[in-house]
Amino acid sequence: MNSSDCYDAWCGVAHGCTRKLGMKICGFLQKNNSLEERSRIVSSFKERAAKNLLSCDNIDGDARFRRTETDFSNLFARDLLPAKNGEEPTMQFLLEFVEILTNYIRKTFDRSTKVLDFHHPHQLLEGMEGFNLELSDQPESLEQILVDCRDTLKYGVRTGHPRFFNQLSTGLDIVGLAGEWLTSTANTNMFTYEIAPVFVLMEQLTLKKMREIIGWPVGEGDGIFSPGGAISNMYSVMIARYKFFPEVKTKGMAAAPRLVLFTSEHSHYSIKKTSAALGFGTENLILLNTDERGRVIPADLEAKVIEAKQKGYVPMFVNATAGTTVYGAFDPINEIADICEKYNMWLHVDGAWGGGLLMSRKHRHKLNGVERANSVTWNPHKMMGVPLQCSAILVRERGLLQGCNSMCAGYLFQPDKQYDVTYDTGDKAIQCGRHVDIFKFWLMWKAKGTVGFEQHIDKCLDLSAYLYNKIKNREGFEMVFNGEPQHTNVCFWYIPLSLRGLSDGEERRERLHKVAPKIKAMMMESGTTMVGYQPQGDKVNFFRMVISNPAATRSDIDFLVEEIERLGHDL
C-alpha cells in the first residue's frame, strides 16, 4: 500500500474526523518515499483540504485539532511561536517532528534495522543524497528542516539498538528520554532555586539518596551533578586540595609543597587530564601497578607513598577505581582506605562505571569500603541507563564544595531574596549556567524504583557471565584475563583460523593486533553490531565487550559471537 492509498483508505474510515490524524498516518508511511512521492502526497492533501474542512471543527473550542493543511514547504521558523498565529504551525511542526522521532525509536529496537549506516567523513561532507551540512545565510523551509532531521538520524548510530555494545553508555530508556524532552522544554538552569525550584530540590533529594546508598550516615554530605565523569573526577581533586591546602585557592600552587596523586595504571585518563589542568603536572600523578585482573595492588600504593615522602613530596590524593574502563576491575577499596588513613590522604572512588553496582544487593560487595571514601564519582548515564549526560560527584564532608568553589559573587547570588538561598547551588559549581541533568534520572527512579535499577544491573551482569561462559573455552576465542569478570566487561581476542597454529611470538602478536580493527571495520561497514577494541599495556588489540544496554538479550550475545566468527574466521 503506498501513502496515497493509505490516505484514501483513512479518509474513508475517518470521514468527519480530524485531518491531522490522517496526515499523521500518511506521515508515518511516507518516511521512506522519495521526495517526488512526498510532493505528490502533499498536493493530494491540498486538493482534499477544500472538501474536508467542514466537520470536526466544532467539537470543542480547542484550536489544537482544527483541521488545517500543513504544507511545511511554505513555512519557516519565523512562522512558529512566538509569531502571531504561530500556535497552529508550531503544534503541527512538533507533532510531525515527534513522528520522526517515534519512528526512529521503533526502528531502534527492531533487530532487522542496522545499528549504523556507515560513511566516511568526506562522504558526509560531500553531501549524501542532498544532505547538506553547510550553514547558510538564508533560512530553509520547515519541510527541509524535517528532511534534515530524518537524515541526521539516518546517518547516525543507533546507540539504543540491542546490538550496540560499543560504549559504557548504551541503550535508550523511554522514561529517561521523556525526561530529557521535558527538561529541554523547561529549558532552565540549575544555578538558583529561583529559576529551577523543582529541579534543585530533586537534585538535592537524589544526591542524598545516593549518599545513603554509598553508606554515609543518614546520607550526610554534599554533591553536585556535573557534565560527566571527567569533570566529577576533577572536582574530587580540587576539593581534596582545598581540604588540605585551602590557601591554594587564593595563592596558587606555589603555596603548597610538591603534591603527589596516585591512581591505577588502568584508571581513566581523566585523572591524568585533571593533574595537568589543575596545575599538579602529570609527572606528579603516580601510576600504581595492578594485578593480572587490573586491580590496584595495595602494597604498591604504600611503597610508592613512602617513596614519595622520602623525596620530600606530599602524598595527597588516591583514586581507587570501581569498574575500570577496559577490564571492569574494582580496586580493593578497604585496603586502599587503610593506607589513606595511615598517611592522611584523600580517598576518591571513581565509580563512574561501577557505581551503579551499588544498587544491586548481589553485586555491591564489589565496592566494599566505598563508605570510607572522601568523595565518589558515580555516573548514572553509564550502568544505570540514564540518557547522557548524568554524572554526580558526591562528597562526604559538607561545606568543602562550597568552600572550594565559592567566589561570593553578590551580583549573581543575592543574599536578600525572599526564600532560603542555601538552596541556590551556583556557587558550589565550577560552572555558572548548569544544565538540568537531574530530571530524567529522578523520573527514571520514580518509574523503575530502586528495584528496577537493581534488576537492570543484575540482568546485565548475568548476560556478561553468559558471554564469558560461552566463549571462555570456545575455539578461536582467547580471554585476556582469567576468571569471571567483576563487571560486565568481557575482554577477549578472536583468533582467525590462519593464526591458530602460530606459536606465540612477535609475528603472531603483530598479526593479532590487526585482527580486531579489521573485524570492527567490517562490522561497521555491514552495520550489524558494534563493539569496542583497544590495546592495553603490552597486550595487543582485543575486544572489550560491555553490557549496559537493557535491550540486549542472550540472542544478541549469540549474534555478536557468531558475527565475529563470520567476519574474522578467514582473516
Next chain:
Amino acid sequence: MNSSDCYDAWCGVAHGCTRKLGMKICGFLQKNNSLEERSRIVSSFKERAAKNLLSCDNIDGDARFRRTETDFSNLFARDLLPAKNGEEPTMQFLLEFVEILTNYIRKTFDRSTKVLDFHHPHQLLEGMEGFNLELSDQPESLEQILVDCRDTLKYGVRTGHPRFFNQLSTGLDIVGLAGEWLTSTANTNMFTYEIAPVFVLMEQLTLKKMREIIGWPVGEGDGIFSPGGAISNMYSVMIARYKFFPEVKTKGMAAAPRLVLFTSEHSHYSIKKTSAALGFGTENLILLNTDERGRVIPADLEAKVIEAKQKGYVPMFVNATAGTTVYGAFDPINEIADICEKYNMWLHVDGAWGGGLLMSRKHRHKLNGVERANSVTWNPHKMMGVPLQCSAILVRERGLLQGCNSMCAGYLFQPDKQYDVTYDTGDKAIQCGRHVDIFKFWLMWKAKGTVGFEQHIDKCLDLSAYLYNKIKNREGFEMVFNGEPQHTNVCFWYIPLSLRGLSDGEERRERLHKVAPKIKAMMMESGTTMVGYQPQGDKVNFFRMVISNPAATRSDIDFLVEEIERLGHDL
C-alpha cells in the same frame, strides 16, 4: 465543559475513529481536574472501550493506530520498549507525554499564564497537592509518572514566557527545542566520529563558521563546544598557559614563574573560579578598573602589567569582556590587544553574552578587534536563543587545544580505525563523554539562516533602547549609568514615592537597597514577570533588565515598567 462531556461530544462526532484521539482530547482537558475526576474519566473510558473496539483497526497494518485502551495506571516502565509487545504502550506513552509538553509550550507563550507559581522550598518538599519528590524502592505507574511530569512543569518557571527577563538565557525556540528532542533521542556522545559521525561534522562546520564571523582568516583555528561559558573560559586559561609554559602540563605550576592574569572588576566570576581551580590563585588575578559604563580602562591594564613585571611576576593572560553580566559593557578590545601584543600576553575575549552581536551588521562593531584575540568564548545559548547548554570556546591557533589536553589514551582513541581519526574530538576536551550540544544550534541556524539570528539580535537591542528611552526621564526611575546601553542590559533603580524627597545619604541608600528585593519578591509571589537585581561595587541593589527573549514585545516592556510601579509605588 467538563472532561466527561468532552469525551461524549467527541465520541459522537468521532464515532468509528480512533480511540486514541478521543483520549488525547480528554487528556488535554483533564489536566486541571482532581485525581478523583481523573479516575472517573478512566473508568468511563474503560466502559466505552468494549463498545468501541470494532472499527478503524483495519485501515492499514500499522500497529501505531490500533485502537487500544491505554490505561496508564496499569502500565509501568518495564512494559515499555524494549519489553516484548512494548511498542504500543511506548508510542501511547510518548504521545501522551508530548501532549503535556505541547500544552505547556502553548501556555508559555500565552500572556494570561503566569510566569511562575512560586512556592518556598519547604512547601515543595512537604509535597504540594500530592506532588511527592521523594524516591522510592518500588516503581510508580506510568499514570503517576505523567502526573509527576505535569506537576514538575506546574511548579517550575516558564523561562520562555514573554515576560521572563530574569536571566541572560531566556526564550523557548521551537526549532531549537525540536533539536534537543532529537539529540536526546539519538543519545550519543561527541567523543568520536565513530559514534557521532553527523554531529561531529556539524560541530566542525559550525565552529569554522563562527571563526569566520570572528574574522580569523578563512575560519582557521580550532574550538570545541563545552558545558557552558565558565568551562569555555577555563579552557582559554589552560590553553594560554600551555602556549607559554607547556612544561606545566607535566611538571605542574612549579615549573612556571609566578603568573598573573588580568580581568575587569565587572567581568564574570568564572575567571576568578578558574584562577583558583587551575592553581594560579585568585590573588594572581588582577582586577582592572572600569569607566562609569563598566568598560576596562586600557591605561589601568598597562599600569598593572608594568607593576606586576616590576615585582618579577609574569603577566600572561588578559580577559576582555564583550558584554558584561550586569552592565552589558564591551571592553575596548583593540586597545587591549595593543597592550597584549606589546607585553606578549594571551588575549581572551569572553563573549559569552555579547558574542551574539557578531551576527549583526549593525552591532558587531562593539566587538571591533575581536579578530585579534587568541581565544573567544561565545555562548549561543544566551543572546542567540539556543536552548541550554550551548557554549563554544574558539582558538585562533590550531593544535593548542589538542596539545594542552591530549593524553594519548590508546585504549580510548584507537589510531588504527578504518576512518580518518583526526575527526575524533575526545582528546581535545577536558571531558571524556561530551553531550551533543551542537545539533540544536546547527538546526536553528539552518532554519533561521544567519539573517534570522541578525534580526533577532537587532530586535532585542531595539527593545532595550525602547525601554531605556521610556524610563530614562520617567518619574520614579533612575538610571545606574548614563547613556544608551551597549547591550540589552538596562540598569535602573525604582524610587518609591516615600524615597523621592529624600536627599542622598546613608539612610536613602539603606532604604533603596531594600526596594528591588521587595519588588522582586512581590513579582514572584504574583507570578506576573521576573527581572533580576543585584548590587554592584558601591551601588545598592538595582534592577538589571536584559532582553534576549524572542517572544518579548514593546507591550511586555510596558507591562514590566507598570508592574514595577504598581508593586513599588507605595513601598
